[in-house]
Amino acid sequence: MKHIDPYRQPGTLQALAAKINDLPLPDRKINLMEVCGTHTMNVHRHGIRDILPDNVRLISGPGCPVCVTPRSGLDTAIAYARDSRVIVTTFGDMIRVPGSTSSLQDERSKGADIRIVYSALDSIEIALANPDKIVVFLGIGFETTIPGHSQTILSIKNKGIKNFGILSLGKVIPPAMELLADDPDLNLHGFLAAAHVSTIIGLKPYEPVAEKGIPVVVAGFEPADILTGIIALLEQASKGESRVENVYTRVARSDGNPKAVEVIHRVFKIVDSEWLGFGIIPGSGVRIRDEFADFDAEKLHPVEVEDTKLITGCRCGEILKGLIEPPECVLFGKECDPSRPQGACMVSSEGTCAAFYKYQGPFELND
Numbered sequence: 048m049k050h051i052d053p054y055r056q057p058g059t060l061q062a063l064a065a066k067i068n069d070l071p072l073p074d075r076k077i078n079l080m081e082v083c084g085t086h087t088m089n090v091h092r093h094g095i096r097d098i099l100p101d102n103v104r105l106i107s108g109p110g111c112p113v114c115v116t117p118r119s120g121l122d123t124a125i126a127y128a129r130d131s132r133v134i135v136t137t138f139g140d141m142i143r144v145p146g147s148t149s150s151l152q153d154e155r156s157k158g159a160d161i162r163i164v165y166s167a168l169d170s171i172e173i174a175l176a177n178p179d180k181i182v183v184f185l186g187i188g189f190e191t192t193i194p195g196h197s198q199t200i201l202s203i204k205n206k207g208i209k210n211f212g213i214l215s216l217g218k219v220i221p222p223a224m225e226l227l228a229d230d231p232d233l234n235l236h237g238f239l240a241a242a243h244v245s246t247i248i249g250l251k252p253y254e255p256v257a258e259k260g261i262p263v264v265v266a267g268f269e270p271a272d273i274l275t276g277i278i279a280l281l282e283q284a285s286k287g288e289s290r291v292e293n294v295y296t297r298v299a300r301s302d303g304n305p306k307a308v309e310v311i312h313r314v315f316k317i318v319d320s321e322w323l324g325f326g327i328i329p330g331s332g333v334r335i336r337d338e339f340a341d342f343d344a345e346k347l348h349p350v351e352v353e354d355t356k357l358i359t360g361c362r363c364g365e366i367l368k369g370l371i372e373p374p375e376c377v378l379f380g381k382e383c384d385p386s387r388p389q390g391a392c393m394v395s396s397e398g399t400c401a402a403f404y405k406y407q408g409p410f411e412l413n414d
């Protein structure tokens with residue numbers, strides 16, 4: 048007989064939806080944030096907002112690594128792309144994100160050598176095949192992807208490769224959640240924590256958030272996982288509790304993946320870091336340690352970066368903080384859509400504007 052995972056059994060979603068609506072909730076508004084961009088996509092894809100009680104609101108958060116990369120980071124990447132000695136390697140989503148005066152796609156159309164890769168390791172082949180060039184990998188990502196960046200550096204450390212560097216744009220999530228937990232304009236009552244990030248870092252890094260009175264629940268990406276996570280958050284919120292809880296136990300362990308965390312810390316140190324919309328968040332980014340400076344792109348091959356300019360009209364920063372929804376941006380569905388994105392939130396496959404556009408269409412807010 049064919050095995051069906053419990054979270055995919057027929058009737059599971061209906062039962063979970065019914066449970067949510069039967070919960071004895073307080074009358075007040077309950078604001079929950081799904082932190083992760085993949086959660087955001089699946090919330091919209093499966094219409095999860097539509098089955099929640101009227102007083103429960105799901106707010107999308109900053110869990111899209113491309114989206115939170117500050118414009119200064121984009122401008123640095125573009126400066127590398129403009130340098131004829133450099134080959135830029137990057138994940139695909141970064142190509143179309145606008146910087147201050149250009150994008151990597153624009154630079155490529157003018158002749159820059161920019162190549163899409165699936166991992167930092169892919170860039171090593173390119174470096175070996177192009178010894179007269181410097182290969183700069185754009186190291187965006189959260190705790191899920193940073194171990195791969197570390198492992199790449201560890202694997203080439205003693206191999207004599209002198210023409211490869213990583214631009215450190217990686218971020219760690221919990222400090223941003225702590226900042227959001229304190230935001231009185233958001234008035235959050237719970238966080239649905241990012242599933243994949245939690246498989247690496249475990250539960251402990253979320254404790255400072257729970258200590259601020261905001262429950263944190265780690266949930267997977269299936270619709271049943273998301274509904275189970277929302278139920279756990281609502282149960283805590285209605286009882287006035289705030290704990291870190293894991294409902295994704297089939298994958299995420301409470302201690303995470305200590306080996307992956309150790310690999311991150313061997314190569315990178317935790318530093319203050321700028322996030323689009325947030326400014327500098329203490330302890331929220333990574334930088335290559337001095338002992339691996341040969342692979343730090345900014346030390347291996349410094350470039351001059353143009354002054355960063357704001358993109359008029361784009362409200363990605365407020366969207367990443369959950370302060371507005373995409374239809375509140377006057378450009379949404381007009382000057383800005385997936386074919387002509389004005390900001391990273393519309394470019395990325397995990398961006399909130401892209402999720403709204405794909406699954407709800409370019410409607411007016413009051414439609």
Ligand code: SF4
Pocket residue numbers: 360361362363366373376377378379380383384388389390391392393394400
């Ligand atoms: S709709 Fe476009 S312009 Fe508006 S916030 Fe989103 S990405 Fe920026």
